[in-house]
Amino acid sequence: MGSHGVPRYKIAEKSPEARQQELQKIEKYRDLERSVSEKVAEHDYTADTLKQISELLTSNPEYYTIWNYRRQVLRHQFTQAGDSAEGDAVDSITELIKNDLLFLIPLLRSFPKCYWIWNYRLWLLDEARRLLPLPEARQIWQEEFALVGKMLTLDSRNFHGWGYRRFVVETLKQLGTADEATELTQKEFEYAKKMIGANLSNFSAWHYRTKVIQRLLDEKSASDEERKKLLDDELALIHRALIDPYDQSVWFYHQNLMCVFDPTTAGRTMAPRLSAPDRLQYLRQEIDAIQEMIDGAEDCKYIYQALIDCTLLVAKVQGSLPHADRDQILSWLSELKRLDPLRHGRWLDFERTL
Amino acid sequence: MSLVSGPGRAGGSPSDQELHTLKHVAYIQNLDTVRAPSRDDELEYWLTEHLRLNGVYWGLTALYILGHPDALPRAETIEFVLSCQHDNGGFGAAPGHDAHMLYTVSAVQVLVTVDAVDELDKRGRGGKQKVGSFIASLQDRETGCFMGDEWGESDTRFLYGALNALSLLGLMDLVDVPKAVEYIQSCENFDGAYGIRPGTESHSGQVFTCVAALAIAGRLDLVNKDRLGAWLSERQLEDGGLNGRPEKLVDACYTWWVGSSLAMIDRLHWIDGRKLAAFVLQCQLGALQIDRETW
Numbered sequence: 001m002g003s004h005g006v007p008r009y010k011i012a013e014k015s016p017e018a019r020q021q022e023l024q025k026i027e028k029y030r031d032l033e034r035s036v037s038e039k040v041a042e043h044d045y046t047a048d049t050l051k052q053i054s055e056l057l058t059s060n061p062e063y064y065t066i067w068n069y070r071r072q073v074l075r076h077q078f079t080q081a082g083d084s085a086e087g088d089a090v091d092s093i094t095e096l097i098k099n100d101l102l103f104l105i106p107l108l109r110s111f112p113k114c115y116w117i118w119n120y121r122l123w124l125l126d127e128a129r130r131l132l133p134l135p136e137a138r139q140i141w142q143e144e145f146a147l148v149g150k151m152l153t154l155d156s157r158n159f160h161g162w163g164y165r166r167f168v169v170e171t172l173k174q175l176g177t178a179d180e181a182t183e184l185t186q187k188e189f190e191y192a193k194k195m196i197g198a199n200l201s202n203f204s205a206w207h208y209r210t211k212v213i214q215r216l217l218d219e220k221s222a223s224d225e226e227r228k229k230l231l232d233d234e235l236a237l238i239h240r241a242l243i244d245p246y247d248q249s250v251w252f253y254h255q256n257l258m259c260v261f262d263p264t265t266a267g268r269t270m271a272p273r274l275s276a277p278d279r280l281q282y283l284r285q286e287i288d289a290i291q292e293m294i295d296g297a298e299d300c301k302y303i304y305q306a307l308i309d310c311t312l313l314v315a316k317v318q319g320s321l322p323h324a325d326r327d328q329i330l331s332w333l334s335e336l337k338r339l340d341p342l343r344h345g346r347w348l349d350f351e352r353t354l
Numbered sequence: 355m356s357l358v359s360g361p362g363r364a365g366g367s368p369s370d371q372e373l374h375t376l377k378h379v380a381y382i383q384n385l386d387t388v389r390a391p392s393r394d395d396e397l398e399y400w401l402t403e404h405l406r407l408n409g410v411y412w413g414l415t416a417l418y419i420l421g422h423p424d425a426l427p428r429a430e431t432i433e434f435v436l437s438c439q440h441d442n443g444g445f446g447a448a449p450g451h452d453a454h455m456l457y458t459v460s461a462v463q464v465l466v467t468v469d470a471v472d473e474l475d476k477r478g479r480g481g482k483q484k485v486g487s488f489i490a491s492l493q494d495r496e497t498g499c500f501m502g503d504e505w506g507e508s509d510t511r512f513l514y515g516a517l518n519a520l521s522l523l524g525l526m527d528l529v530d531v532p533k534a535v536e537y538i539q540s541c542e543n544f545d546g547a548y549g550i551r552p553g554t555e556s557h558s559g560q561v562f563t564c565v566a567a568l569a570i571a572g573r574l575d576l577v578n579k580d581r582l583g584a585w586l587s588e589r590q591l592e593d594g595g596l597n598g599r600p601e602k603l604v605d606a607c608y609t610w611w612v613g614s615s616l617a618m619i620d621r622l623h624w625i626d627g628r629k630l631a632a633f634v635l636q637c638q639l640g641a642l643q644i645d646r647e648t649w
Contacts, residue, residue, distance in 0.1 A: 343588075
């Protein structure tokens with residue numbers, strides 16, 4: 001949307017020439033708009049109409065009604081193409097879809113946060129699936145997969161891009177064999193790792209990783225042993241990432257991993273069936289590891305928050321909070337109150353629950 | 355909301371840290387697109403037509419909060435809203451624009467604000483029942499979620515909008531509320547926050563849509579308030595502003611998404627309201643609002 005990140009300053013007095021130019025632009029834009037609306041109202045779904053629609057959308061991709069007009073024209077062209085001989089029909093529809101996908105690329109590059117463009121693109125890809133034989137449809141979706149990677153390289157936190165990637169991957173899995181699906185999940189696992197490696201602060205990539213891990217294990221029907229092995233790998237990874245303990249993204253991934261040891265959430269995590277003694281052992285190891293991080297990072301509030309969370313989880317697993325642990329929590333809490341005045345109200349509320 | 359100091363009451367801050375109420379009112383009036391538009395010689399005016407009805411809602415709501423509810427003309431406002439309605443009951447962004455959930459919600463909100471829902475009946479457009487049936491027709495009865503329009507984009511923004519408008523019209527019984535609630539639950543992540551669809555990253559805009567929808571459905575009991583409150587409170591950065599996700603930049607818009615979500619779960623005191631208010635006031639630029647960073 002126009003406002004975000006675009007400073008809106010009062011427009012300086014325009015020169016008569018600039019004013020004249022702007023009025024001409026308005027006239028041109030409105031003429032185009034009028035022409036498109038008239039043609040669509042008359043069901044004049046020709047190549048010429050499509051060209052005008054492209055022009056209008058290029059000057060204003062937020063104009064959602066025009067995207068709907070574009071769908072109407074395309075649907076009409078698909079039907080027409082479908083009337084020709086079978087092989088020709090597939091070729092024509094494929095070409096129509098590919099051309100339209102190409103038209104969208106520069107728009108997505110210029111307006112990567114415009115919902116309407118992403119949405120239209122998905123519609124187009126779904127049309128490919130609806131209208132084309134499996135091999136042709138699959139090829140179009142595979143080419144799409146390459147594009148999603150590029151978009152995320154341009155902005156690695158774009159949530160449209162990540163959501164879209166997930167969708168493309170899921171569809172490709174449905175269009176392929178079970179083995180291909182597992183292979184794809186494995187690739188996505190590596191992809192998330194690569195994106196995290198490029199920037200540890202990228203929580204979008206960490207989040208994606210949590211979801212891919214679940215799918216990977218489920219698709220492999222992984223044993224409890226395999227699950228535990230992957231959990232160990234993830235804990236090792238997060239400890240390496242926590243070399244910078246001031247990064248919130250990394251701590252949220254840590255919080256996510258700790259859900260494995262929480263009896264109320266464990267069932268929905270990568271290792272749902274750990275025994276209570278196992279959970280306690282993991283948690284105690286975590287507490288030790290995090291305590292070692294304090295040295296040299298005494299002012300890092302996330303460390304104290306994680307220590308408190310892990311200690312409370314120990315209490316949850318064993319069913320009681322020993323006095324010594326409670327005292328520990330209180331001392332970490334006093335650090336938080338000192339280091340984190342913005343959230344003072346939260347720490348006071350927490351203190352009352354102890 | 356107790357976060358802001360209220361109209362003209364900046365509470366002892368330095369003079370450049372006051373809310374310039376009258377300038378904001380004038381700014382909104384200048385954007386007035388309801389009457390004969392004063393800005394139709396600007397290209398920007400024509401390029402933003404797809405936001406017209408939303409704009410009326412934003413402007414009108416801001417005027418009510420600023421204590422100047424009559425700054426936009428009531429009769430023309432109603433006239434404009436109704437001119438955006440289609441035969442199917444839905445509303446488009448402006449006359450001639452296709453019907454869509456986003457604008458239908460704004461239309462209902464504006465009509466309720468100026469107490470004119472009965473105008474829907476008077477103009478022979480099938481009344482509020484017709485509007486309600488348009489919204490209800492967009493629910494996916496399998497998943498419980500809502501689409502934006504007939505073309506199928508579906509996510510929690512539309513789900514929230516649907517419940518908002520239907521509750522304002524007293525027509526919640528037209529849709530499957532328990533299914534909608536189930537869908538929201540499927541968007542919850544382990545951090546207690548919500549994504550735009552199941553499996554997607556938590557985002558404070560989506561936290562607002564999900565929590566507000568649960569509030570309307572009377573199911574805030576399903577929210578993990580401490581967990582979510584913690585995540586939301588971590589959105590506040592040192593300069594007092596709020597961001598939308600971990601390790602992102604602050605932006606004035608998140609004041610609303612995060613602040614209202616915290617308020618709904620009784621955790622507004624988990625952030626520093628004074629620092630946030632100071633941040634927001636700094637975002638004023640003369641008569642214009644300015645967002646400081648990208649989201």
